[in-house]
Amino acid sequence: MKENIATIPLIKAFNAKDECPFCNLEREAEQHAVSFILGSAYMEDDIREKTDATGFCRHHFKMMYDYGNRLGNALILSTHLKKLNQELAKEMSDFAPGKSSLLKRMKRTDTTTEHEPQTALGAWISKKTTDCYVCDHFRKIYGRYLDTFFDLYLKNEEFRQLFEESKGFCLPHFGDLIETAENKLNDTQKKEFYPKAFALMQENMERLQKEVAWFVEKNDYRNKDKDWGNSADSIQRGMQKCAGGYPADEVFRAKL
Numbered sequence: 001m002k003e004n005i006a007t008i009p010l011i012k013a014f015n016a017k018d019e020c021p022f023c024n025l026e027r028e029a030e031q032h033a034v035s036f037i038l039g040s041a042y043m044e045d046d047i048r049e050k051t052d053a054t055g056f057c058r059h060h061f062k063m064m065y066d067y068g069n070r071l072g073n074a075l076i077l078s079t080h081l082k083k084l085n086q087e088l089a090k091e092m093s094d095f096a097p098g099k100s101s102l103l104k105r106m107k108r109t110d111t112t113t114e115h116e117p118q119t120a121l122g123a124w125i126s127k128k129t130t131d132c133y134v135c136d137h138f139r140k141i142y143g144r145y146l147d148t149f150f151d152l153y154l155k156n157e158e159f160r161q162l163f164e165e166s167k168g169f170c171l172p173h174f175g176d177l178i179e180t181a182e183n184k185l186n187d188t189q190k191k192e193f194y195p196k197a198f199a200l201m202q203e204n205m206e207r208l209q210k211e212v213a214w215f216v217e218k219n220d221y222r223n224k225d226k227d228w229g230n231s232a233d234s235i236q237r238g239m240q241k242c243a244g245g246y247p248a249d250e251v252f253r254a255k256l
Contacts, residue, residue, distance in 0.1 A: 010148050014162045019204075019240045021166065022173035025145055026244070029138040030060065031252055037133070038069040038254065042076050050133060051076055052083045057132035068254040084128065091124045146176060150184040153193070164196060168204040170244040205241065212238045 009028070013021035041047045056064065064073055098118060117123040152159035169177060177197070185193055211234035217223055218231060236248035 006144070006148050007152060010145055010152070011159065011162070014159075014166055017167065019167050019208075019237050020170040020173055020244065022142075022145065022176075023170055023240060023244050023246065026138055026142075027246060027249070029141060030063070030134050033134045033137040034060070034063055034067050034252065035254070037076070038064060038067055038072045042072045048076070048079055052080045054131045054133045054136065055080055055084070055128060057130065057135055060132055060134040063134070063252060066251045066253060087124070087128075091121050095119070095121050142176075146180045147184070149177070150180065154185075154189065164200065166200065167207075168201045168241075170241050172244045174201055208234060208238050208241050 009025060010021070013024040013028075016024050018024060037047070037051065042051070064076075117126050149163075153163060168174065174197075178194075181190065181193055181197075211229070211231045214229060215231040215234050218226065218228055233248070236246070239245075239247045
């Protein structure tokens with residue numbers, strides 16, 4: 001298969017043969033971003049300007065803390081907090097409470113579903129706690145990976161075979177793939193792609209269900225001498241299939 005700078009990461013991810021090639025790409029991207037930020041980039045004014053404005057999500061703050069470089073983390077956090085405090089002070093100064101009513105006061109607070117913020121301050125906080133420099137790094141290239149997937153799928157027989165012999169995708173990335181297919185494929189191509197993608201997902205979801213079920217059965221003393229098969233690591237792979245990511249990954253740390 002002829003490879004180029006746009007296709008190499010995607011082909012490499014499919015050749016990894018794990019439960020989701022897009023999870024593989026996402027892990028590579030976020031590790032690269034964290035290494036870049038905490039390597040030396042945090043000393044560059046243009047990078048600090050971006051991290052000051054955007055900040056990080058809870059997951060990637062934890063990843064940065066685990067990575068190491070306490071001074072680098074402190075410098076990034078110091079100027080980010082300074083900008084955050086300036087903006088927060090303005091938002092609170094401009095805050096104007098909405099009109100109250102008996103109906104609103106009687107209504108139970110519902111936190112079980114997502115609601116649009118009712119105040120400008122709430123909207124600002126929502127944005128500040130969901131924006132993330134590392135997440136943005138992957139989002140910027142993720143669409144390109146999805147486009148490249150369909151470009152290769154339509155034009156390259158070897159890649160189609162890689163896809164058809166893969167273990168499918170995690171549910172979140174599978175959803176993105178299907179949504180992208182709606183725009184990237186014509187009606188005839190959809191009639192070919194969807195049955196293949198659906199069969200691939202069904203086969204591999206059922207495979208994992210059986211592997212996890214055997215993990216449970218294997219812990220019965222009557223099965224202690226039987227072979228584990230592929231079930232020994234089925235818990236983490238099952239979690240990945242359901243929600244994405246790599247639950248069993250070791251903490252990503254700076255190489256000393």
